Amino acid sequence: xxxxxxxxxxxxxxxxxxxxxxxxxxxxxxxxxxxxxxxxxxxxxxxxxxxxxxxxxxxxxxxxxxxxxxxxxxxxxxxxxxxxxxxxxxxxxxxxxxxxxxxxxxxxxxxxxxxxxxxxxxxxxxxxxxxxxxxxxxxxxxxxxxxxxxxxxxxxxxxxxxxxxxxxxxxxxxxxxxxxxxxxxxxxxxxxxxxxxxxxxxxxxxxxxxxxxxxxxxxxxxxxxxxxxxxxxxxxxxxxxxxxxxxxxxxxxxxxxxxxxxxxxxxxxxxxxxxxxxxxxxxxxxxxxxxxxxxxxxxx
Numbered sequence: 001x002x003x004x005x006x007x008x009x010x011x012x013x014x015x016x017x018x019x020x021x022x023x024x025x026x027x028x029x030x031x032x033x034x035x036x037x038x039x040x041x042x043x044x045x046x047x048x049x050x051x052x053x054x055x056x057x058x059x060x061x062x063x064x065x066x067x068x069x070x071x072x073x074x075x076x077x078x079x080x081x082x083x084x085x086x087x088x089x090x091x092x093x094x095x096x097x098x099x100x101x102x103x104x105x106x107x108x109x110x111x112x113x114x115x116x117x118x119x120x121x122x123x124x125x126x127x128x129x130x131x132x133x134x135x136x137x138x139x140x141x142x143x144x145x146x147x148x149x150x151x152x153x154x155x156x157x158x159x160x161x162x163x164x165x166x167x168x169x170x171x172x173x174x175x176x177x178x179x180x181x182x183x184x185x186x187x188x189x190x191x192x193x194x195x196x197x198x199x200x201x202x203x204x205x206x207x208x209x210x211x212x213x214x215x216x217x218x219x220x221x222x223x224x225x226x227x228x229x230x231x232x233x234x235x236x237x238x239x240x241x242x243x244x245x246x247x248x249x250x251x252x253x254x255x256x257x258x259x260x261x262x263x264x265x266x267x268x269x270x271x272x273x274x275x276x277x278x279x280x281x282x283x284x285x286x287x288x289x290x291x292x293x294x295x296x297x298x299x300x
Contacts, residue, residue, distance in 0.1 A: 015284055016045040019072035030277055033297035034289040054078045068284035069099040083108040092161045098280045112158035115276025117166055123267045143167040145214035150231050152180040155219040164192040171196045172209050210236040218245040223253040239263035248273050
C-alpha cells in the first residue's frame with residue numbers, strides 16, 4: 001500500500017532504519033502506509049550506514065532532530081556503546097533494534113521480543129475465540145509450557161527472552177553447532193532463572209523433546225527454501241504442539257506445511273514483523289497504528 005498522501009514539508013518528522021545493506025528492508029512500506037492511515041506528518045526512510053560509521057550517523061540524526069531509528073544488521077550490537085539508556089529487553093537480548101531520540105539522549109530498545117509474544121498471543125486468542133475451548137489456557141499461552149527453539153543466533157536470543165518474560169517452564173535450544181546452543185542456554189538461564197538446555201539437531205533426545213513440547217519455534221533461515229531439508233521430522237510433532245516459524249518469506253514455510261499435515265497449529269513471521277514495527281511506531285509517535293494496514297503493505 002503506497003503512501004499516496006506523502007507530502008514532505010519543513011514540519012515532517014523523520015524516522016527510518018539503518019543497516020548495511022538496507023535496500024532489502026520492507027519497513028519503509030509498512031511504516032509509511034501506517035503514517036498515511038493515521039494522517040501523521042512523518043516519513044520513514046532507509047539509511048545505508050557502513051560498519052564503523054555508526055557513531056557519526058547517530059550524531060547526525062541528533063543534529064537534524066530525527067525522532068527514531070530502527071536498527072538492522074550489522075549494527076544491532078554496535079550501537080549500544082553510544083546509547084544513553086537501554087530497555088530491559090535490550091539488556092537481556094544484548095542487541096537493539098529500535099532507537100528513540102530526545103533532548104540529546106538516545107534510548108535503545110528491542111521490540112522483537114514483545115512483537116514475537118504479541119503475535120503469538122493474538123493468534124492464540126483468535127484460535128480460542130473460534131474454538132471456544134481452553135480459553136483460559138490460550139489467554140496466557142505459553143506461560144508454564146515447555147518450549148523448543150531451533151537456532152542459537154540473534155533471533156533466537158530475542159525469542160528466548162520473550163519466552164522467559166512470558167513465564168515458560170523450560171526451554172530447549174537446538175542448533176547445528178552444539179556449543180552455541182549450550183552457551184546460549186547457559187547464558188540465558190543465568191540471566192533469567194528459567195531452566196534451559198542446549199543440544200544438537202542430531203541429538204537422539206531431540207525427537208522426544210519436540211513431541212513433549214507445547215511450542216516449537218524456528219528462528220533459523222533453513223525453512224526459507226523448499227529445497228532445503230527440514231531441521232526436524234514432522235513425525236516428531238504431536239497435534240498439541242504449536243509450530244511458530246518466525247521466517248516471513250515465504251508466508252507459509254515448508255516447516256509450517258509439514259506441521260499442518262500432522263494437525264499442528266502454525267504461525268508465520270509476518271505478524272511478528274508487524275507487531276515489532278507497531279511497537280516502535282507507538283514509541284515514536286504516541287499513536288497506536290493500524291496493524292492490518294501494516295500487514296497489507298507487506299503483501300504488496
